[in-house]
Amino acid sequence: MGEGRKDYRGDFLAEVEARVEEGEWVKMCMQCGVCSGSCPLGPDWEHPPHEIFQWIRANRRAEVLGSPSVWMCTSCHACVVRCPRGVPVAHVMHGLAHYAARLGLAPPGQPTRRLAERFWENMTRTGRVNEPRLALSLLFANGPGEGLRTALRMKDAGLDLVRAGRLSPLAALAGDGVEDPAGLRAVLEKARAIELAKTAALED
Amino acid sequence: MSEVVATTRTILVVGGGISGMTAALEAAEAGADVLLLEKGASLGGWVSQLSRGHPTLCPPARTLEDELRRLGAGRLRVLTRAEVVRIDGQPGDYTATVRLAPPAPREVGNADRSGDPDASPDADPDAVPNPDTGERKLRVKAGAVVWATGWRPYDAAKIEPYGYGRIPDVVSSLDFARLADPLGPTGGRLLRPSDGREARRVAFVLCAGSRDKNHLRHCSRVCCAAALEQAAHVTGHLGDEADVTLYYVDIRVTGSLEDLYRKVRSDPRVKFVRSKVAQITRDAHTGSPVLHGVATEGGQRYARVHDLVVLAVGMEPGVPGDALPLRLVTHAGGFVAPDPANGAIFAAGCAAEPLDVSRCVQHATVAALRALQVVRRVGGVEG
Numbered sequence: 001m002g003e004g005r006k007d008y009r010g011d012f013l014a015e016v017e018a019r020v021e022e023g024e025w026v027k028m029c030m031q032c033g034v035c036s037g038s039c040p041l042g043p044d045w046e047h048p049p050h051e052i053f054q055w056i057r058a059n060r061r062a063e064v065l066g067s068p069s070v071w072m073c074t075s076c077h078a079c080v081v082r083c084p085r086g087v088p089v090a091h092v093m094h095g096l097a098h099y100a101a102r103l104g105l106a107p108p109g110q111p112t113r114r115l116a117e118r119f120w121e122n123m124t125r126t127g128r129v130n131e132p133r134l135a136l137s138l139l140f141a142n143g144p145g146e147g148l149r150t151a152l153r154m155k156d157a158g159l160d161l162v163r164a165g166r167l168s169p170l171a172a173l174a175g176d177g178v179e180d181p182a183g184l185r186a187v188l189e190k191a192r193a194i195e196l197a198k199t200a201a202l203e204d
Numbered sequence: 205m206s207e208v209v210a211t212t213r214t215i216l217v218v219g220g221g222i223s224g225m226t227a228a229l230e231a232a233e234a235g236a237d238v239l240l241l242e243k244g245a246s247l248g249g250w251v252s253q254l255s256r257g258h259p260t261l262c263p264p265a266r267t268l269e270d271e272l273r274r275l276g277a278g279r280l281r282v283l284t285r286a287e288v289v290r291i292d293g294q295p296g297d298y299t300a301t302v303r304l305a306p307p308a309p310r311e312v313g314n315a316d317r318s319g320d321p322d323a324s325p326d327a328d329p330d331a332v333p334n335p336d337t338g339e340r341k342l343r344v345k346a347g348a349v350v351w352a353t354g355w356r357p358y359d360a361a362k363i364e365p366y367g368y369g370r371i372p373d374v375v376s377s378l379d380f381a382r383l384a385d386p387l388g389p390t391g392g393r394l395l396r397p398s399d400g401r402e403a404r405r406v407a408f409v410l411c412a413g414s415r416d417k418n419h420l421r422h423c424s425r426v427c428c429a430a431a432l433e434q435a436a437h438v439t440g441h442l443g444d445e446a447d448v449t450l451y452y453v454d455i456r457v458t459g460s461l462e463d464l465y466r467k468v469r470s471d472p473r474v475k476f477v478r479s480k481v482a483q484i485t486r487d488a489h490t491g492s493p494v495l496h497g498v499a500t501e502g503g504q505r506y507a508r509v510h511d512l513v514v515l516a517v518g519m520e521p522g523v524p525g526d527a528l529p530l531r532l533v534t535h536a537g538g539f540v541a542p543d544p545a546n547g548a549i550f551a552a553g554c555a556a557e558p559l560d561v562s563r564c565v566q567h568a569t570v571a572a573l574r575a576l577q578v579v580r581r582v583g584g585v586e587g
């Protein structure tokens with residue numbers, strides 16, 4: 001297949017190196033599989049990290065950027081400490097996920113992606129994560145019926161957290177934040193603009 | 205005080221493994237005065253511990269035997285229990301400080317066969333041993349030094365996820381060599397340490413501690429071939445009972461060792477799994493080791509029980525860079541580099557880089573030649 005040769009030219013690797021945070025590490029991977037073997041969530045990934053790295057080199061752009069797998073990483077860092085080549089696997093996964101989202105290629109409705117988005121919205125509002133509100137928004141993400149059922153099922157855990165002082169129901173109403181939330185949002189907006197400008201520059 | 209032995213035309217060889225013996229013999233047979241110092245009680249180094257060897261699968265001790273027979277030749281003197289602890293001076297004029305462990309060293313070779321080393325005027329050490337340790341000091345002059353202090357295995361216990369030291373049936377390749385040795389503790393039977401049962405399902409974990417930024421960054425070069433040879437030993441020993449698995453990242457064998465690889469690869473009793481093992485745990489019921497990881501060809505996740513797991517541990521320098529008896533230029537892993545700044549101190553064999561026996565022999569011959577060139581020059585100046 002003539003196309004096959006083109007597929008292995010590695011254009012996508014160059015793209016990842018230029019645009020994905022920590023993407024320049026991908027070429028260091030020696031395909032030993034220790035990251036995938038060490039990942040506590042490994043059995044639940046459709047395509048574990050070493051496979052994603054190999055796919056990048058095999059130019060399988062659509063599959064990588066559209067994969068729910070790059071959203072599975074919980075940053076436990078088991079892979080990062082064990083990787084014999086020092087690849088920051090977790091960071092590359094987040095970089096890929098972020099890049100896919102920026103390009104609008106990330107799988108919609110993927111649960112960890114939804115968590116990430118809600119976390120971001122919640123946190124950027126005041127500059128502090130409002131945990132009860134985040135928990136509530138996740139509970140009712142699939143409609144009120146399921147939300148109530150889950151809330152009942154989880155109530156003991158919730159009460160334990162309140163008793164241990166780890167969760168304050170009042171915070172859902174008040175909550176704290178940084179001194180200048182508007183300033184924070186301006187900073188984030190600026191960072192976003194810089195990031196987009198960088199991508200646009202590479203596009204030329 | 206200690207007396208000075210030998211002259212600056214002498215070549216001092218430090219370390220009596222296969223490399224040091226080779227360098228000493230080559231130099232002596234070429235007519236140089238050679239003094240070979242070995243800190244242990246006998247010559248041979250690691251080779252004397254390996255019962256079978258690649259590429260010929262004949263006992264490496266055979267090579268040793270040949271060398272020992274040649275020891276009588278030339279102007280070669282050998283001291284065992286003699287550790288070089290310090291070297292001063294410059295090319296053509298070095299002084300080595302040697303620690304002689306009690307009991308007194310036995311000198312072999314042609315200089316003195318009387319059995320009483322102190323009867324030999326050349327090897328007269330400090331007359332009075334240290335009252336606490338019984339050690340004596342000796343100073344040796346030499347024009348050039350062959351540094352052949354060899355290697356030591358990487359400490360497998362440092363590879364935390366592999367459980368060496370915690371899981372009894374996880375052993376190192378050196379432990380395995382003892383198990384497989386007909387003259388070893390089990391008479392050559394592969395009895396696993398936990399319960400003494402004969403091991404049938406044997407796993408070899410390659411690159412254990414090598415090619416890894418958390419451990420040794422370099423490829424130790426001999427462990428692939430050593431593991432293949434040990435795998436062949438298991439199949440040869442157990443016959444159809446054998447169930448061997450090799451977990452590898454890449455198989456790195458070259459030259460004639462490729463034949464060994466092909467032979468083992470085509471053996472249906474040996475499985476090859478391309479995967480760096482992520483973790484080893486102990487089965488709660490049987491106590492057997494369980495290997496966890498992902499095969500990178502095919503992508504299967506495995507959790508496989510074995511009777512015995514052999515870690516193909518890597519090589520690090522026998523004398524670490526910071527413990528060298530003088531400042532030498534070394535590679536990142538602590539092996540002594542062939543650098544002009546090292547003057548007339550020439551590393552040979554595994555002191556210089558991870559090498560197998562045949563390459564050690566070649567490497568040591570080159571080191572002997574370099575040393576000869578130096579002492580010949582010294583000889584010329586001195587008339």
Ligand SMILES: Cc1cc2nc3c(=O)[nH]c(=O)nc-3n(C[C@H](O)[C@H](O)[C@H](O)COP(=O)(O)OP(=O)(O)OC[C@H]3O[C@@H](n4cnc5c(N)ncnc54)[C@H](O)[C@@H]3O)c2cc1C
Binds near residue numbers: 256259555
């Ligand atoms: C598991 C395993 C299996 C192997 N199997 C094979 C095989 O089948 N075939 C093969 O070709 N190779 C094999 N090798 C490689 C082989 O062991 C080495 O090539 C060989 O041992 C190197 O010899 P050497 O003389 O350089 O070092 P060594 O054998 O380490 O000898 C160095 C000597 O120097 C002495 N010494 C150290 N410091 C001092 C000091 N300060 N003063 C005086 N003396 C000192 C030591 O006591 C030692 O006797 C194997 C290696 C491993 C790890």
Ligand code: SF4
Binds near residue numbers: 029030033034087089
């Ligand atoms: S552990 Fe590192 S080198 Fe090994 S496959 Fe994963 S990223 Fe690649």
Ligand code: SF4
Binds near residue numbers: 077
């Ligand atoms: S950091 Fe992410 S990819 Fe790495 S082991 Fe943990 S969950 Fe898996």
Ligand code: SF4
Binds near residue numbers: 415424427
């Ligand atoms: S020789 Fe083989 S097992 Fe040893 S470090 Fe190199 S690749 Fe790994």
